[in-house]
Amino acid sequence: MNNVICTVDVVLLTIKDERLSVALLKREREPYRGVAALPGGFIHAEDNDARDAALRVLNEKTRIEAPYLEQLATFSGPARDPRGWSISVTYYALVSFDVIERAGHPDIKLANVDQLTNLPFDHRGIIETAVARLRSKSQYSSLPCYLAGEAFTLPHLQRIYEALMGEPLNKVSFRRKIKEMAMLEILEGQFDSAGAHRPAQLHRLKPELRERLTLLERGL
Amino acid sequence: MNNVICTVDVVLLTIKDERLSVALLKREREPYRGVAALPGGFIHAEDNDARDAALRVLNEKTRIEAPYLEQLATFSGPARDPRGWSISVTYYALVSFDVIERAGHPDIKLANVDQLTNLPFDHRGIIETAVARLRSKSQYSSLPCYLAGEAFTLPHLQRIYEALMGEPLNKVSFRRKIKEMAMLEILEGQFDSAGAHRPAQLHRLKPELRERLTLLERGL
Numbered sequence: 220m221n222n223v224i225c226t227v228d229v230v231l232l233t234i235k236d237e238r239l240s241v242a243l244l245k246r247e248r249e250p251y252r253g254v255a256a257l258p259g260g261f262i263h264a265e266d267n268d269a270r271d272a273a274l275r276v277l278n279e280k281t282r283i284e285a286p287y288l289e290q291l292a293t294f295s296g297p298a299r300d301p302r303g304w305s306i307s308v309t310y311y312a313l314v315s316f317d318v319i320e321r322a323g324h325p326d327i328k329l330a331n332v333d334q335l336t337n338l339p340f341d342h343r344g345i346i347e348t349a350v351a352r353l354r355s356k357s358q359y360s361s362l363p364c365y366l367a368g369e370a371f372t373l374p375h376l377q378r379i380y381e382a383l384m385g386e387p388l389n390k391v392s393f394r395r396k397i398k399e400m401a402m403l404e405i406l407e408g409q410f411d412s413a414g415a416h417r418p419a420q421l422h423r424l425k426p427e428l429r430e431r432l433t434l435l436e437r438g439l
Numbered sequence: 440m441n442n443v444i445c446t447v448d449v450v451l452l453t454i455k456d457e458r459l460s461v462a463l464l465k466r467e468r469e470p471y472r473g474v475a476a477l478p479g480g481f482i483h484a485e486d487n488d489a490r491d492a493a494l495r496v497l498n499e500k501t502r503i504e505a506p507y508l509e510q511l512a513t514f515s516g517p518a519r520d521p522r523g524w525s526i527s528v529t530y531y532a533l534v535s536f537d538v539i540e541r542a543g544h545p546d547i548k549l550a551n552v553d554q555l556t557n558l559p560f561d562h563r564g565i566i567e568t569a570v571a572r573l574r575s576k577s578q579y580s581s582l583p584c585y586l587a588g589e590a591f592t593l594p595h596l597q598r599i600y601e602a603l604m605g606e607p608l609n610k611v612s613f614r615r616k617i618k619e620m621a622m623l624e625i626l627e628g629q630f631d632s633a634g635a636h637r638p639a640q641l642h643r644l645k646p647e648l649r650e651r652l653t654l655l656e657r658g659l
Contacts, residue, residue, distance in 0.1 A: 220484045225443040225526060264440045264524060268516035293513040293528045296488040304484060306445060306526060308513045 224305035227273040228259035228342070230291065230349035231281065231312045233319055233329065234366050237382050239353075240329040241346050242319065243338075244280055250301045251339035255328055257346070259307065269308040277312060282322040286312040287365035287429075291349050299341045307340075311349040315368030357383040361402040364424045372411045372419035373397070402428050444525035447493040448479035448562070450511065450569035451501065451532045453539055453549065454586050457602050459573075460549040461566050462539065463558075464500055470521045471559035475548055477566070479527065489528040497532060502542040506532040507585035507649070511569050519561045527560075531569040535588030577603040581622040584644045592631045592639035593617070622648050 231242040243255035258280040266272040270290065278284050291309040299305055319327060330336075332350045335343055356362045363379045364371075377393050397403065403422040410418035451462040463475040478500040486492040490510065498504050511529040519525055539547060550556075552570045555563055576582045583599045584591075597613050617623065623642040630638035 220445065220482055222441055223443065223445040223482060225440065225445070262440055262443060262515075262524075262526075264517070266516075269513060269526065290512055292510055293489060295482075295528065296486075297484070304482075306482075306489065306528070308515065308526070 220304065222303070224300055224302055225262045226259055226300075226305065226307045227262060227269055227276055228257045228307045228309045228345060229273050229277045229288070229312055230257060230309065230346055231277065231283070231286070231314065231319075232332070232349065232353060232366070233314050233316045234379055234382055235316050235329050237378060238331045238333075239350065239382055241332050241335075241349075242281060243328045243330050244324075245326050245328075246339070254339050255330075256339050257342050262308075270310065273308070273310040273312075280324075281319075281327055282324050283312075283314060283318060286314045286318070287362075288312040291345070291352060294341055294345060307345070309345050309349070311353065313353070313362070313365035315366055317368055354383055354385075361400055361424065361428060364402065364428075367424075370406055370409065370411075370421040370423050372421060374419060375411075376422070440524065442523070444520055444522055445482045446479055446520075446525065446527045447482060447489055447496055448477045448527045448529045448565060449493050449497045449508070449532055450477060450529065450566055451497065451503070451506070451534065451539075452552070452569065452573060452586070453534050453536050454599055454602055455536050455549050457598060458551045458553070459570065459602055461552050461555075461569075462501060463548045463550055464544075465546050465548075466559070474557075474559050475550075476559050477562050482528075490530065493528070493530040493532075500544075501539075501547055502544050503532075503534060503538060506534045506538070507582075508532040511565070511572060514561055514565060527565070529565050529569070531573065533573070533582070533585035535586055537588055574603055574605075581620055581644070581648060584622065584648075587644075590626055590629065590631075590641040590643050592641060594639060595631075596642075 233240055244258050246252050246254050246256050258277055260276040262269060262272045266275060273288060288310050291311045293306060293308045295306045297304045332346060335346060353362065357380060363383055366379050367376050373394060377388060381388055402425055404425050406421040406423055409421040411421055412418040453460055464478050466472050466474050466476050478497055480496040482489060482492045486495060493508065508530050511531045513526060513528045515526045517524045552566060555566060573582065577600060583603055584596065586599050587596050593614060597608060597610065601608055622645055624645050626641040626643055629641040631641055632638040
Protein backbone atom coordinates (compact mmCIF):
# COMPACT_ATOMS: atom_id res chain seq x y z
CA MET A 220 0.00 0.00 0.00
CA ASN A 221 1.27 3.46 -0.89
CA ASN A 222 0.64 6.65 1.01
CA VAL A 223 0.38 5.32 4.52
CA ILE A 224 0.43 8.41 6.77
CA CYS A 225 3.66 8.06 8.77
CA THR A 226 3.89 10.10 11.95
CA VAL A 227 5.58 10.19 15.33
CA ASP A 228 3.95 11.19 18.61
CA VAL A 229 5.71 11.94 21.87
CA VAL A 230 4.33 11.38 25.37
CA LEU A 231 6.31 13.96 27.34
CA LEU A 232 5.97 13.15 31.02
CA THR A 233 6.94 15.14 34.09
CA ILE A 234 6.11 15.41 37.77
CA LYS A 235 4.17 18.56 38.66
CA ASP A 236 2.96 19.05 42.24
CA GLU A 237 3.91 15.43 42.95
CA ARG A 238 1.57 14.21 40.19
CA LEU A 239 2.64 12.45 37.02
CA SER A 240 1.61 14.77 34.18
CA VAL A 241 1.66 14.72 30.39
CA ALA A 242 2.34 17.67 28.08
CA LEU A 243 -0.49 18.50 25.67
CA LEU A 244 -0.47 21.12 22.93
CA LYS A 245 -3.31 22.73 21.00
CA ARG A 246 -3.26 21.38 17.45
CA GLU A 247 -2.51 24.06 14.87
CA ARG A 248 -4.06 22.19 11.92
CA GLU A 249 -6.94 19.97 10.95
CA PRO A 250 -7.96 17.37 11.89
CA TYR A 251 -8.90 18.36 15.44
CA ARG A 252 -7.59 21.90 15.05
CA GLY A 253 -7.50 23.71 18.40
CA VAL A 254 -7.84 20.50 20.41
CA ALA A 255 -5.18 19.61 22.99
CA ALA A 256 -3.18 16.57 21.85
CA LEU A 257 0.21 14.94 22.08
CA PRO A 258 2.99 16.78 20.25
CA GLY A 259 3.46 14.90 16.98
CA GLY A 260 4.13 15.29 13.30
CA PHE A 261 4.99 13.67 10.01
CA ILE A 262 8.23 11.81 9.44
CA HIS A 263 10.41 13.78 7.00
CA ALA A 264 12.74 12.40 4.33
CA GLU A 265 15.60 14.18 6.15
CA ASP A 266 15.05 12.30 9.42
CA ASN A 267 17.59 9.58 10.12
CA ASP A 268 14.93 7.39 11.66
CA ALA A 269 11.69 7.67 13.62
CA ARG A 270 13.57 8.49 16.84
CA ASP A 271 15.26 11.39 15.09
CA ALA A 272 11.85 12.54 13.84
CA ALA A 273 10.45 12.35 17.39
CA LEU A 274 13.28 14.49 18.79
CA ARG A 275 12.88 17.01 15.95
CA VAL A 276 9.10 17.24 16.36
CA LEU A 277 9.38 17.55 20.14
CA ASN A 278 11.88 20.37 19.80
CA GLU A 279 9.84 22.18 17.13
CA LYS A 280 6.64 21.97 19.13
CA THR A 281 7.84 22.37 22.73
CA ARG A 282 11.40 23.82 22.44
CA ILE A 283 12.67 20.92 24.57
CA GLU A 284 15.92 19.33 23.49
CA ALA A 285 17.52 15.97 24.21
CA PRO A 286 15.31 14.58 26.98
CA TYR A 287 15.47 10.93 28.00
CA LEU A 288 13.44 9.37 25.19
CA GLU A 289 12.51 5.76 24.51
CA GLN A 290 10.37 4.06 21.89
CA LEU A 291 7.01 3.09 23.33
CA ALA A 292 5.05 1.21 20.65
CA THR A 293 3.63 1.71 17.19
CA PHE A 294 -0.08 2.38 16.74
CA SER A 295 -1.62 1.82 13.33
CA GLY A 296 -4.73 1.21 11.29
CA PRO A 297 -7.27 2.71 8.90
CA ALA A 298 -9.45 4.30 11.60
CA ARG A 299 -7.15 6.11 14.04
CA ASP A 300 -6.64 9.14 11.77
CA PRO A 301 -9.52 10.54 9.67
CA ARG A 302 -7.08 11.20 6.80
CA GLY A 303 -6.50 7.49 6.12
CA TRP A 304 -4.42 4.43 6.98
CA SER A 305 -1.79 5.69 9.40
CA ILE A 306 1.15 4.61 11.49
CA SER A 307 2.34 6.49 14.55
CA VAL A 308 5.66 5.42 16.00
CA THR A 309 5.34 6.67 19.55
CA TYR A 310 7.98 7.60 22.11
CA TYR A 311 7.89 8.61 25.72
CA ALA A 312 10.18 11.28 27.08
CA LEU A 313 10.93 12.18 30.69
CA VAL A 314 11.97 15.62 31.93
CA SER A 315 11.90 17.50 35.22
CA PHE A 316 9.25 20.17 35.55
CA ASP A 317 11.83 22.98 35.50
CA VAL A 318 12.93 21.90 31.98
CA ILE A 319 9.39 22.55 30.77
CA GLU A 320 9.26 25.85 32.64
CA ARG A 321 12.59 26.97 31.19
CA ALA A 322 11.50 26.03 27.66
CA GLY A 323 8.70 28.51 28.31
CA HIS A 324 6.37 27.48 25.51
CA PRO A 325 3.09 29.34 26.10
CA ASP A 326 0.79 26.65 24.71
CA ILE A 327 1.92 23.62 26.67
CA LYS A 328 -0.69 22.39 29.09
CA LEU A 329 0.21 19.79 31.69
CA ALA A 330 -2.54 17.28 32.40
CA ASN A 331 -2.60 14.86 35.33
CA VAL A 332 -2.37 11.42 33.69
CA ASP A 333 -4.98 10.04 36.07
CA GLN A 334 -7.54 12.69 35.08
CA LEU A 335 -7.40 12.83 31.30
CA THR A 336 -10.33 14.36 29.49
CA ASN A 337 -11.21 13.89 25.82
CA LEU A 338 -8.26 13.49 23.51
CA PRO A 339 -8.20 13.19 19.72
CA PHE A 340 -7.03 10.16 17.71
CA ASP A 341 -5.98 7.27 19.96
CA HIS A 342 -3.91 9.59 22.14
CA ARG A 343 -5.54 8.44 25.37
CA GLY A 344 -4.49 4.86 24.68
CA ILE A 345 -0.99 6.00 23.79
CA ILE A 346 -0.68 7.94 27.06
CA GLU A 347 -2.06 5.02 29.07
CA THR A 348 0.46 2.71 27.45
CA ALA A 349 3.30 5.11 28.29
CA VAL A 350 2.19 5.53 31.90
CA ALA A 351 1.88 1.78 32.39
CA ARG A 352 5.35 1.26 30.90
CA LEU A 353 6.90 3.96 33.09
CA ARG A 354 5.22 2.69 36.25
CA SER A 355 6.17 -0.91 35.64
CA LYS A 356 9.78 -0.01 34.86
CA SER A 357 10.08 2.38 37.80
CA GLN A 358 10.11 -0.41 40.28
CA TYR A 359 13.15 -1.98 38.69
CA SER A 360 15.23 0.84 37.28
CA SER A 361 16.75 4.29 37.39
CA LEU A 362 14.04 5.57 35.02
CA PRO A 363 12.41 7.94 37.57
CA CYS A 364 15.72 9.82 37.95
CA TYR A 365 15.08 11.41 34.55
CA LEU A 366 12.09 13.15 36.13
CA ALA A 367 14.21 14.62 38.93
CA GLY A 368 16.26 17.24 37.08
CA GLU A 369 20.00 17.87 37.00
CA ALA A 370 20.57 17.95 40.76
CA PHE A 371 18.25 16.54 43.38
CA THR A 372 18.11 15.40 46.99
CA LEU A 373 17.30 11.85 48.01
CA PRO A 374 14.01 12.88 49.68
CA HIS A 375 12.97 14.54 46.40
CA LEU A 376 13.86 11.41 44.43
CA GLN A 377 11.93 9.26 46.89
CA ARG A 378 8.83 11.44 46.41
CA ILE A 379 9.12 10.89 42.65
CA TYR A 380 9.34 7.11 43.04
CA GLU A 381 6.36 7.30 45.40
CA ALA A 382 4.33 9.40 42.96
CA LEU A 383 4.98 6.80 40.25
CA MET A 384 4.36 3.76 42.38
CA GLY A 385 1.37 5.25 44.14
CA GLU A 386 2.48 4.24 47.62
CA PRO A 387 4.84 5.42 50.36
CA LEU A 388 8.25 3.73 50.42
CA ASN A 389 10.32 2.92 53.46
CA LYS A 390 13.20 5.42 53.59
CA VAL A 391 15.90 2.99 54.75
CA SER A 392 15.06 0.35 52.18
CA PHE A 393 14.65 2.97 49.43
CA ARG A 394 18.13 4.33 50.12
CA ARG A 395 19.63 0.84 50.18
CA LYS A 396 18.12 0.04 46.77
CA ILE A 397 19.28 3.34 45.30
CA LYS A 398 22.79 2.61 46.58
CA GLU A 399 22.59 -0.89 45.11
CA MET A 400 21.84 0.57 41.66
CA ALA A 401 25.04 2.68 41.94
CA MET A 402 23.57 5.24 39.56
CA LEU A 403 24.04 8.47 41.53
CA GLU A 404 27.00 10.61 42.46
CA ILE A 405 27.25 13.22 45.18
CA LEU A 406 27.66 16.85 44.13
CA GLU A 407 30.43 17.76 46.58
CA GLY A 408 29.65 20.85 48.63
CA GLN A 409 26.22 21.37 47.04
CA PHE A 410 23.14 21.32 49.22
CA ASP A 411 19.48 22.16 48.90
CA SER A 412 18.60 24.51 51.71
CA ALA A 413 14.95 24.98 50.78
CA GLY A 414 12.42 23.51 53.15
CA ALA A 415 12.21 23.32 56.91
CA HIS A 416 14.93 20.75 57.47
CA ARG A 417 18.69 21.06 57.52
CA PRO A 418 20.27 21.47 54.05
CA ALA A 419 20.15 18.20 52.11
CA GLN A 420 22.98 16.83 49.98
CA LEU A 421 22.43 17.21 46.23
CA HIS A 422 23.03 14.26 43.92
CA ARG A 423 22.99 13.76 40.18
CA LEU A 424 22.69 10.83 37.83
CA LYS A 425 26.15 9.62 36.78
CA PRO A 426 26.87 11.26 33.41
CA GLU A 427 27.43 7.89 31.69
CA LEU A 428 23.86 6.91 32.63
CA ARG A 429 22.17 9.86 30.95
CA GLU A 430 20.94 7.69 28.11
CA ARG A 431 21.18 4.25 29.61
CA LEU A 432 18.97 2.71 32.26
CA THR A 433 20.29 0.96 35.35
CA LEU A 434 18.26 -2.05 36.36
CA LEU A 435 17.58 -3.39 39.80
CA GLU A 436 17.25 -7.13 39.89
CA ARG A 437 14.81 -7.52 42.75
CA GLY A 438 12.79 -4.34 42.53
CA LEU A 439 12.13 -1.72 45.16
CA MET B 440 6.87 12.57 3.36
CA ASN B 441 4.87 10.38 1.00
CA ASN B 442 5.68 6.85 -0.04
CA VAL B 443 7.42 5.60 3.04
CA ILE B 444 7.78 1.83 2.55
CA CYS B 445 5.62 0.32 5.31
CA THR B 446 6.29 -3.30 6.19
CA VAL B 447 6.01 -5.81 8.99
CA ASP B 448 8.59 -8.44 9.91
CA VAL B 449 8.09 -11.38 12.23
CA VAL B 450 10.73 -13.01 14.40
CA LEU B 451 9.29 -16.52 14.76
CA LEU B 452 11.10 -18.24 17.61
CA THR B 453 11.08 -21.84 18.71
CA ILE B 454 13.18 -24.31 20.67
CA LYS B 455 14.83 -26.95 18.49
CA ASP B 456 17.21 -29.46 20.09
CA GLU B 457 17.15 -27.36 23.27
CA ARG B 458 18.43 -24.30 21.36
CA LEU B 459 16.50 -21.11 20.80
CA SER B 460 16.05 -20.86 17.03
CA VAL B 461 14.59 -18.37 14.57
CA ALA B 462 12.67 -19.18 11.37
CA LEU B 463 14.24 -17.82 8.18
CA LEU B 464 12.81 -18.00 4.67
CA LYS B 465 14.46 -17.53 1.28
CA ARG B 466 13.29 -14.25 -0.18
CA GLU B 467 11.25 -14.67 -3.34
CA ARG B 468 11.87 -11.16 -4.66
CA GLU B 469 14.44 -8.44 -4.95
CA PRO B 470 16.09 -6.94 -3.03
CA TYR B 471 18.14 -9.84 -1.64
CA ARG B 472 16.27 -12.43 -3.71
CA GLY B 473 17.22 -15.97 -2.64
CA VAL B 474 18.73 -14.83 0.65
CA ALA B 475 17.38 -16.22 3.94
CA ALA B 476 15.56 -13.51 5.89
CA LEU B 477 12.76 -12.94 8.37
CA PRO B 478 9.26 -13.54 7.00
CA GLY B 479 7.90 -10.08 6.23
CA GLY B 480 5.85 -8.07 3.79
CA PHE B 481 4.04 -4.87 2.99
CA ILE B 482 1.14 -3.59 5.03
CA HIS B 483 -2.06 -3.78 2.96
CA ALA B 484 -4.98 -1.37 2.96
CA GLU B 485 -7.20 -4.29 4.07
CA ASP B 486 -5.18 -4.94 7.25
CA ASN B 487 -6.88 -3.72 10.44
CA ASP B 488 -3.52 -2.70 11.89
CA ALA B 489 0.12 -3.72 11.80
CA ARG B 490 -0.51 -6.69 14.09
CA ASP B 491 -3.13 -7.96 11.68
CA ALA B 492 -0.63 -7.51 8.83
CA ALA B 493 1.99 -9.46 10.78
CA LEU B 494 -0.38 -12.38 11.38
CA ARG B 495 -1.44 -12.37 7.72
CA VAL B 496 2.15 -12.25 6.43
CA LEU B 497 3.26 -14.98 8.83
CA ASN B 498 0.43 -17.22 7.71
CA GLU B 499 1.03 -16.56 4.01
CA LYS B 500 4.75 -17.22 4.29
CA THR B 501 4.95 -20.02 6.84
CA ARG B 502 1.39 -21.45 7.04
CA ILE B 503 1.43 -20.86 10.80
CA GLU B 504 -1.73 -19.44 12.35
CA ALA B 505 -2.43 -17.63 15.60
CA PRO B 506 0.81 -18.06 17.51
CA TYR B 507 1.58 -16.01 20.60
CA LEU B 508 2.61 -12.73 19.00
CA GLU B 509 3.74 -9.46 20.53
CA GLN B 510 4.95 -6.18 19.10
CA LEU B 511 8.72 -5.89 19.44
CA ALA B 512 9.78 -2.46 18.14
CA THR B 513 9.72 -0.38 14.98
CA PHE B 514 12.84 -0.06 12.86
CA SER B 515 13.06 2.80 10.39
CA GLY B 516 15.25 5.05 8.29
CA PRO B 517 16.42 5.84 4.78
CA ALA B 518 19.21 3.21 4.72
CA ARG B 519 17.78 -0.05 6.01
CA ASP B 520 16.02 -0.92 2.74
CA PRO B 521 17.67 -0.18 -0.63
CA ARG B 522 14.27 0.83 -2.04
CA GLY B 523 14.03 3.95 0.12
CA TRP B 524 12.87 5.38 3.45
CA SER B 525 11.19 2.48 5.21
CA ILE B 526 9.43 1.50 8.41
CA SER B 527 9.23 -2.04 9.66
CA VAL B 528 6.88 -2.69 12.55
CA THR B 529 8.31 -5.88 13.99
CA TYR B 530 6.72 -8.62 16.05
CA TYR B 531 8.01 -11.69 17.75
CA ALA B 532 6.04 -14.91 17.78
CA LEU B 533 6.57 -18.02 19.87
CA VAL B 534 5.60 -21.56 18.85
CA SER B 535 6.63 -25.07 19.80
CA PHE B 536 8.79 -26.91 17.28
CA ASP B 537 5.99 -29.35 16.39
CA VAL B 538 3.83 -26.43 15.17
CA ILE B 539 6.52 -25.59 12.62
CA GLU B 540 6.88 -29.25 11.67
CA ARG B 541 3.12 -29.65 11.23
CA ALA B 542 2.92 -26.49 9.09
CA GLY B 543 5.38 -28.36 6.87
CA HIS B 544 6.59 -25.42 4.82
CA PRO B 545 9.55 -26.72 2.78
CA ASP B 546 11.54 -23.48 2.73
CA ILE B 547 11.66 -22.64 6.43
CA LYS B 548 15.13 -22.92 7.85
CA LEU B 549 15.67 -22.78 11.59
CA ALA B 550 18.82 -20.97 12.67
CA ASN B 551 20.32 -21.05 16.17
CA VAL B 552 19.99 -17.46 17.38
CA ASP B 553 23.47 -17.58 18.88
CA GLN B 554 25.05 -18.53 15.55
CA LEU B 555 23.48 -16.23 13.00
CA THR B 556 25.27 -15.76 9.71
CA ASN B 557 24.77 -12.90 7.25
CA LEU B 558 21.27 -11.53 7.08
CA PRO B 559 19.82 -8.87 4.80
CA PHE B 560 18.45 -5.46 5.88
CA ASP B 561 18.75 -4.92 9.64
CA HIS B 562 17.33 -8.36 10.34
CA ARG B 563 20.21 -9.36 12.60
CA GLY B 564 19.52 -6.39 14.87
CA ILE B 565 15.80 -7.18 14.86
CA ILE B 566 16.46 -10.80 15.88
CA GLU B 567 18.91 -9.73 18.59
CA THR B 568 16.32 -7.32 19.97
CA ALA B 569 13.69 -10.08 20.02
CA VAL B 570 15.99 -12.56 21.72
CA ALA B 571 17.02 -10.02 24.36
CA ARG B 572 13.35 -9.18 25.00
CA LEU B 573 12.35 -12.84 25.29
CA ARG B 574 15.26 -13.70 27.57
CA SER B 575 14.68 -10.76 29.87
CA LYS B 576 10.95 -11.44 30.13
CA SER B 577 11.43 -15.17 30.63
CA GLN B 578 12.72 -14.70 34.11
CA TYR B 579 9.58 -12.94 35.19
CA SER B 580 6.73 -14.44 33.21
CA SER B 581 4.89 -17.31 31.62
CA LEU B 582 6.29 -16.34 28.20
CA PRO B 583 8.41 -19.52 27.75
CA CYS B 584 5.24 -21.67 28.00
CA TYR B 585 4.32 -20.56 24.49
CA LEU B 586 7.41 -22.45 23.28
CA ALA B 587 6.30 -25.65 24.98
CA GLY B 588 3.37 -26.71 22.82
CA GLU B 589 -0.17 -27.71 23.75
CA ALA B 590 0.72 -30.28 26.40
CA PHE B 591 4.01 -30.60 28.20
CA THR B 592 5.67 -32.05 31.25
CA LEU B 593 7.28 -29.93 33.95
CA PRO B 594 10.79 -31.29 33.16
CA HIS B 595 10.27 -30.26 29.52
CA LEU B 596 9.16 -26.77 30.57
CA GLN B 597 12.16 -26.48 32.89
CA ARG B 598 14.52 -27.33 29.99
CA ILE B 599 12.91 -24.52 27.95
CA TYR B 600 13.39 -21.98 30.74
CA GLU B 601 16.98 -23.22 31.10
CA ALA B 602 17.63 -22.90 27.36
CA LEU B 603 16.39 -19.30 27.47
CA MET B 604 18.17 -18.31 30.63
CA GLY B 605 21.38 -20.11 29.74
CA GLU B 606 21.81 -21.79 33.09
CA PRO B 607 20.51 -24.79 35.02
CA LEU B 608 17.66 -24.08 37.44
CA ASN B 609 17.01 -25.74 40.77
CA LYS B 610 14.07 -28.13 40.29
CA VAL B 611 12.37 -27.48 43.63
CA SER B 612 12.57 -23.71 43.34
CA PHE B 613 11.52 -23.82 39.65
CA ARG B 614 8.39 -25.80 40.53
CA ARG B 615 7.55 -23.47 43.40
CA LYS B 616 7.75 -20.43 41.08
CA ILE B 617 5.66 -22.11 38.39
CA LYS B 618 3.04 -22.93 41.02
CA GLU B 619 3.14 -19.33 42.26
CA MET B 620 2.35 -18.06 38.74
CA ALA B 621 -0.77 -20.30 38.74
CA MET B 622 -0.70 -20.46 34.98
CA LEU B 623 -0.85 -24.22 34.34
CA GLU B 624 -3.51 -26.86 34.66
CA ILE B 625 -3.07 -30.62 34.88
CA LEU B 626 -4.35 -32.71 31.98
CA GLU B 627 -6.08 -35.39 34.04
CA GLY B 628 -5.01 -38.90 33.12
CA GLN B 629 -2.55 -37.77 30.44
CA PHE B 630 1.09 -38.67 30.78
CA ASP B 631 4.20 -38.53 28.65
CA SER B 632 5.74 -41.96 28.66
CA ALA B 633 8.69 -41.15 26.37
CA GLY B 634 12.10 -41.18 27.97
CA ALA B 635 13.74 -43.47 30.48
CA HIS B 636 11.83 -42.32 33.54
CA ARG B 637 8.36 -43.14 34.76
CA PRO B 638 5.54 -41.47 32.81
CA ALA B 639 5.35 -37.75 33.60
CA GLN B 640 2.14 -35.78 34.12
CA LEU B 641 1.17 -33.56 31.19
CA HIS B 642 0.16 -29.94 31.78
CA ARG B 643 -1.12 -27.13 29.64
CA LEU B 644 -1.34 -23.39 29.88
CA LYS B 645 -4.72 -22.30 31.24
CA PRO B 646 -6.88 -21.46 28.20
CA GLU B 647 -7.55 -17.91 29.47
CA LEU B 648 -3.79 -17.26 29.40
CA ARG B 649 -3.29 -18.12 25.74
CA GLU B 650 -2.91 -14.50 24.80
CA ARG B 651 -2.07 -12.90 28.10
CA LEU B 652 1.15 -13.16 30.05
CA THR B 653 1.36 -14.02 33.73
CA LEU B 654 4.03 -12.12 35.58
CA LEU B 655 6.14 -13.27 38.48
CA GLU B 656 7.01 -10.47 40.85
CA ARG B 657 10.36 -11.67 42.10
CA GLY B 658 11.71 -13.60 39.13
CA LEU B 659 12.90 -17.17 38.94
